[in-house]
Amino acid sequence: MPGVEKVLRMLGELLRAGHLTGIEQLPGLVTKQAAVADLEQVHIYVADLRQQVLRELTGQGLDAGEGGQELPIENTLAGRAFRDVRTIAAPGAGAGRQRYWVPILEGAERLGVLRADAADGDADADADADGDGGDDVRQALEHLASMIGLQLISKNLSSDSYARLRRTEEMNVAAEMQWALVPPRSFANGQVTISAVLEPAYRVGGDAFDYAMAGDTLHLAVFDAMGHNIAAGLTANLSIATCRNQRRQGVDLASISDRIERVLIEQFGPGRYITGVLADLDLVTGRLSWVNRGHQPPVLIRGGRWVTTLNCLPAHPMGTDLDLPVTVCREDLQPGDRILLYTDGVTEARDAYGREFGLSRFTEFIIRHQADGLSVPETLRRLMGAVLAYHGGQLQDDATVVFCEWHNPIPDRENRVL
Amino acid sequence: MIGVRPAPSTPDGVRWPHVPPDDPSGHTVDGGMTAEALDVTLERRGPWTVLALAGALDFTTVGSLARRLDEVLAGAADRAPPPRLALRLADLAFCDSSGVNAIINVHKRLVAVGGRLVLVAPSRPVTRLLDITGLARCLTVTDTLPDGPPPGSRPEDEGG
Numbered sequence: 396m397p398g399v400e401k402v403l404r405m406l407g408e409l410l411r412a413g414h415l416t417g418i419e420q421l422p423g424l425v426t427k428q429a430a431v432a433d434l435e436q437v438h439i440y441v442a443d444l445r446q447q448v449l450r451e452l453t454g455q456g457l458d459a460g461e462g463g464q465e466l467p468i469e470n471t472l473a474g475r476a477f478r479d480v481r482t483i484a485a486p487g488a489g490a491g492r493q494r495y496w497v498p499i500l501e502g503a504e505r506l507g508v509l510r511a512d513a514a515d516g517d518a519d520a521d522a523d524a525d526g527d528g529g530d531d532v533r534q535a536l537e538h539l540a541s542m543i544g545l546q547l548i549s550k551n552l553s554s555d556s557y558a559r560l561r562r563t564e565e566m567n568v569a570a571e572m573q574w575a576l577v578p579p580r581s582f583a584n585g586q587v588t589i590s591a592v593l594e595p596a597y598r599v600g601g602d603a604f605d606y607a608m609a610g611d612t613l614h615l616a617v618f619d620a621m622g623h624n625i626a627a628g629l630t631a632n633l634s635i636a637t638c639r640n641q642r643r644q645g646v647d648l649a650s651i652s653d654r655i656e657r658v659l660i661e662q663f664g665p666g667r668y669i670t671g672v673l674a675d676l677d678l679v680t681g682r683l684s685w686v687n688r689g690h691q692p693p694v695l696i697r698g699g700r701w702v703t704t705l706n707c708l709p710a711h712p713m714g715t716d717l718d719l720p721v722t723v724c725r726e727d728l729q730p731g732d733r734i735l736l737y738t739d740g741v742t743e744a745r746d747a748y749g750r751e752f753g754l755s756r757f758t759e760f761i762i763r764h765q766a767d768g769l770s771v772p773e774t775l776r777r778l779m780g781a782v783l784a785y786h787g788g789q790l791q792d793d794a795t796v797v798f799c800e801w802h803n804p805i806p807d808r809e810n811r812v813l
Numbered sequence: 814m815i816g817v818r819p820a821p822s823t824p825d826g827v828r829w830p831h832v833p834p835d836d837p838s839g840h841t842v843d844g845g846m847t848a849e850a851l852d853v854t855l856e857r858r859g860p861w862t863v864l865a866l867a868g869a870l871d872f873t874t875v876g877s878l879a880r881r882l883d884e885v886l887a888g889a890a891d892r893a894p895p896p897r898l899a900l901r902l903a904d905l906a907f908c909d910s911s912g913v914n915a916i917i918n919v920h921k922r923l924v925a926v927g928g929r930l931v932l933v934a935p936s937r938p939v940t941r942l943l944d945i946t947g948l949a950r951c952l953t954v955t956d957t958l959p960d961g962p963p964p965g966s967r968p969e970d971e972g973g
Contacts (some may be wrong), residue, residue: 621914688947709946711951715917719951
């Protein structure tokens with residue numbers, strides 16, 4: 396059983412040595428330092444881009460995964476730890492020991508799973524009058540997994556091997572641009588949870604999403620550029636860069652969308668356009684403001700069952716130069732309200748008989764899986780699996796969903812006072 | 814936009830029905846369509862040039878529509894009176910963003926020479942698309958051709 400001092404020593408050494416470590420050296424460093432805290436047989440598994448398999452990070456070869464195991468996310472213990480975002484202990488590590496599977500997180504983003512063998516903390520817990528003594532092993536492992544998550548995120552920025560390890564298919568140039576463009580797929584704090592999916596992950600064309608916090612404001616955006624090729628990817632890149640540039644200068648939503656239009660016309664002339672919804676959510680009051688530029692209206696889910704679309708007179712798609720006035724619409728959210736921004740590739744995916752996946756199937760899927768207690772990222776992972784399966788495994792259009800839940804703001808107000 | 818899209822029947826995915834140049838009725842009968850190809854039928858109705866689109870207008874078929882529009886509008890700027898073009902969309906089952914772009918482009922071309930574009934009797938999916946994109950607010954969308962009987966009222970047009 397790792398004592399607090401041993402755990403601190405392990406984490407401290409990982410922090411210190413981590414500064415001069417690449418992805419390739421990370422497994423070796425982790426194994427060595429985990430031993431300090433009596434954690435053995437430590438293996439790091441990284442989820443692929445589509446979150447269908449977990450690939451072992453060995454540090455060997457061009458993808459840093461040579462000689463490693465690959466575990467499916469469905470029907471394995473490792474996968475269950477990933478899907479349910481919780482630590483799982485199972486026999487198999489010898490007498491008095493357990494094999495643990497621990498999700499590796501960075502914020503709300505699931506990166507993979509950590510495997511380790513350790514003394515049977517759960518058995519101790521049963522014998523422990525306080526019932527908390529056995530949590531030591533789990534806590535040590537979860538700290539270790541958090542540290543690995545931080546290291547993976549920071550090293551990933553200078554690594555090709557990490558990108559290669561996460562790919563199970565060849566990626567096209569447009570998708571390469573889109574993945575470099577978008578923020579992490581999940582984010583959460585006390586006020587809000589955001590999660591997004593983007594498919595087809597290896598051949599995405601003109602879809603993109605964005606979000607960012609500034610003070611009490613959350614910026615949200617979803618875009619769908621005309622076409623499915625590199626030009627569509629360039630349109631999306633230019634649009635998001637313009638959007639970020641303008642909002643960081645305090646420009647309002649309607650003007651941001653007008654500026655995107657001007658930049659697209661300056662760069663591409665007529666004939667390239669992008670639709671989108673740009674929104675600001677005030678995290679204190681719950682007021683959502685948005686503009687709709689020729690895009691599917693957002694969906695509001697309230698109380699886990701009441702669903703409505705947030706209709707706002709749409710202005711023309713950005714880049715079409717059609718001169719419609721841009722309307723800013725507002726809606727006061729209630730705590731727990733969920734907003735879905737999406738592109739038509741989700742709802743218009745068709746089965747073999749030409750029937751659409753449809754908006755109601757989409758929202759019912761989200762509501763049902765949320766009611767089952769699944770995390771938001773896991774709900775979206777399964778949604779995309781369902782959309783892909785519905786469409787026979789191959790999407791012809793880009794499909795994007797951005798999910799945003801506004802939490803009850805009262806605890807945060809109290810925290811702020813404290 | 815998405816659609817079930819079998820391999821097109823011709824390299825550019827478009828079949829042009831034969832249009833007799835001097836058909837006395839001025840009407841043509843839709844030659845029938847295969848799934849997800851685009852059929853374009855030309856008719857002249859008084860001052861209007863009517864293109865009836867049937868099937869799917871998407872990135873695989875839009876190039877041919879653009880060429881057809883070029884033919885129809887060739888020399889339009891010098892013509893008097895200015896051209897009036899109607900796109901009949903009742904049988905257009907599917908339209909993607911490149912199709913929307915083609916419609917916007919022809920609208921701009923006609924406006925530039927003082928002409929007119931109307932979209933006649935769009936199908937449900939196309940109506941939805943025009944509403945979502947805001948185009949229903951900048952383009953003229955009608956159930957029937959102005960100054961004429963409903964284009965869908967003649968037996969030749971029914972049932973494709």
